[in-house]
Amino acid sequence: MSLLEVQNLHTRFPTPRGTVDAVNEVDLRIESGEIVGLVGESGSGKSVLADTIMGIVEEPGEIAGGDIRLHGDSLLDLPESERRKIRGGSISMVFQDPMNSLNPTLTVGEQIAEMVRLHQPVGESIRLPAELKRKLIGSAKNSEAWRKAIEMLESVEIPEPESRATDFPHEFSGGMRQRAMIAMALAAEPDLLICDEPTTALDVTIQAQILDELRDLKDAFDTAILLITHDLAVVAEVCDRVNVMYAGQIVERAETNELFRNPQHPYTQGLIASTPRLDAPTEALQPIEGNVPDLIDIQFACHFAPRCPEATRECYEIKPDFRPVGESAENGTQTDENHVAACLRRGSQEERI
Numbered sequence: 633m634s635l636l637e638v639q640n641l642h643t644r645f646p647t648p649r650g651t652v653d654a655v656n657e658v659d660l661r662i663e664s665g666e667i668v669g670l671v672g673e674s675g676s677g678k679s680v681l682a683d684t685i686m687g688i689v690e691e692p693g694e695i696a697g698g699d700i701r702l703h704g705d706s707l708l709d710l711p712e713s714e715r716r717k718i719r720g721g722s723i724s725m726v727f728q729d730p731m732n733s734l735n736p737t738l739t740v741g742e743q744i745a746e747m748v749r750l751h752q753p754v755g756e757s758i759r760l761p762a763e764l765k766r767k768l769i770g771s772a773k774n775s776e777a778w779r780k781a782i783e784m785l786e787s788v789e790i791p792e793p794e795s796r797a798t799d800f801p802h803e804f805s806g807g808m809r810q811r812a813m814i815a816m817a818l819a820a821e822p823d824l825l826i827c828d829e830p831t832t833a834l835d836v837t838i839q840a841q842i843l844d845e846l847r848d849l850k851d852a853f854d855t856a857i858l859l860i861t862h863d864l865a866v867v868a869e870v871c872d873r874v875n876v877m878y879a880g881q882i883v884e885r886a887e888t889n890e891l892f893r894n895p896q897h898p899y900t901q902g903l904i905a906s907t908p909r910l911d912a913p914t915e916a917l918q919p920i921e922g923n924v925p926d927l928i929d930i931q932f933a934c935h936f937a938p939r940c941p942e943a944t945r946e947c948y949e950i951k952p953d954f955r956p957v958g959e960s961a962e963n964g965t966q967t968d969e970n971h972v973a974a975c976l977r978r979g980s981q982e983e984r985i
Contacts, residue, residue, distance in 0.1 A: 633704050635856050636662040636685070636723075636824055641698035643684045650928040654680040656880035657698070662824065667850060667857040669871035669888070671864060671903070675924040677880040678860045679728075682826050685858075686725050687715045702823070721751040724817035728829040730809035734801040741797025744781035744816045751820030752780070784815035787852065788845055807838035814845070818853055825850075826858045831866060843870050864907050868892055876900045879925055879935035884957075886971035896957035897973040898940045934976070942977050946985045955979035 638660035645652040654677045662668050670678050683689050685700055687707065700707045702722060707715060727733045735743055778797075785793035788811040801809055810830060817825055827846065831839040847870055850857055859871060867874055867888065874891045876884040876899065884897040895901045902920035922939040932938065937947040954972040957979055976985040 634661045634701075635664045635703065636660070636858075637699075637701040637704075638681075638685065639699045639701070641681070641684060641700065642696045643680055643689060643693060644696045645693045647928065652927045653880050653930070654693070654927060655684055658877075658880075658882055660875060660882065662856050662858060664823070664856055665850070665854060666872045667847070667859055667870050669867040669874040670858060670860045670877055671862065671867050671874060672877035673862060673903075673924055675927075676877045677927075678862075678877055679828055680880075681877070682725065682828050682858070682860055685826065686723060687712075687719055717751075720747065720817075720822075721820045722822055723824045723826065724820060724822040725826040725828065726810070726813045726817050726830050728832055730806070730813040731801060733813060734809060736801055739798050739800055740804065740812045741778065741781045741785070744784055744797075744812070744819050745775070745777040747816050747819040748777040748780045752777075780819065781815075784819050785812065787818070787849065788812070788815045789841075790815070807834055807842065810834065810838075810842060811845070814842075814849070818849060818855065821853055822855055824856050824858065826860070828860045829862070830859075831861070831863070839866070840869075846870060864892075864903060876903070879930065880927055881935060881974070883936065883975070884973040890971050894971075896971070896978050897936075897975050898942055898977070899936045900973075902939075934974075944977075944985070947976055950976060950985065952976045955983055 638658055641655055641658045641660075642653065643655035645654060656677075658681060660670075660681070670681065672678055680689070680693075684695060689695065695708065702718065707718065710718070734740070782793050782797055785797055790796050790808060790811055796804070796808075801812070804812060814830070830846070831842050834842065843866065846857060846859075849855065859866070861867060871888045874886060874888050875882050876891075876897065878899050884891070884895070884900045891900065892904065895904050899920070902918070905918040906920060908917065920939055925935060925938065932948040933951040934940070934943070934947045937943040940947065952974040954974050955978065956969060957971055957973045957975075978984065
């Protein structure tokens with residue numbers, strides 16, 4: 633049984649112009665203790681998928697079909713009160729912009745301590761507003777929750793955590809704020825940590841540090857990670873498996889080394905070809921022509937067809953299904969489902985159109 637199983641998930645947003653199918657029949661699997669990448673261009677639906685898993689899709693968005701299972705149990709069947717316990721508890725999320733995610737009126741330490749009170753059995757009240765508790769008991773610096781907050785800041789390598797815990801978010805650098813968000817997300821010791829573009833706003837040196845820490849924290853806390861990014865270099869650095877998403881759909885999935893060694897879907901090939909390489913700095917980049925399509929009532933069966941250099945008439949008319957791909961698939965001998973792509977032009981010779 634997988635830790636998380638997303639099955640045929642469909643999230644849509646009704647608009648005056650029509651329905652936006654932001655997540656369209658997506659399947660996703662995450663095992664305990666692994667880092668799974670979700671990669672694609674901006675607008676491909678990655679963040680909406682994360683919000684759907686967390687149960688924080690804003691109205692008028694709605695889950696129109698499918699299921700989300702954690703440890704085999706459907707999350708969509710639970711009442712909101714139970715989903716709230718899981719949100720931030722069994723599943724936590726690190727958002728892209730920590731400055732907008734942290735409360736500017738509370739110290740960083742108190743915000744982490746509040747997460748501990750909500751999701752760990754420390755026997756401390758969660759009824760009083762955090763701001764009032766801070767004023768009444770000075771952030772409860774002798775409490776178990778506060779001590780746990782210090783430990784979490786130390787675990788993400790915040791220098792002088794006892795002192796910095798009393799600072800406000802604006803007193804932290806961008807990299808330190810992102811570390812604080814990771815500390816807050818891990819404070820409940822979740823089974824799954826969702827990281828939505830956690831390194832986008834950081835310089836490359838800090839990016840490398842954050843990625844190293846995520847790997848270490850995954851082992852230390854026995855937490856699986858869903859890493860959402862548009863940066864293929866980040867995926868290559870830390871992920872065990874990769875899901876490539878385009879226009880609301882997963883189009884290819886494989887183990888990381890296999891995906892970069894042998895990309896099969898034309899979209900994946902385009903992403904890799906448009907990424908600068910340190911081992912070939914003089915090679916000209918090959919951008920993917922066109923743009924991600926408007927997700928309102930897409931008329932063509934393969935969403936990538938208008939941008940695909942290999943597209944045929946059938947690509948516009950026949951919905952591609954997942955099929956094993958790679959060298960052995962070409963002669964029909966491959967049965968391994970670890971590397972699959974949704975493309976009519978891939979797979980065994982008998983399957984191709």
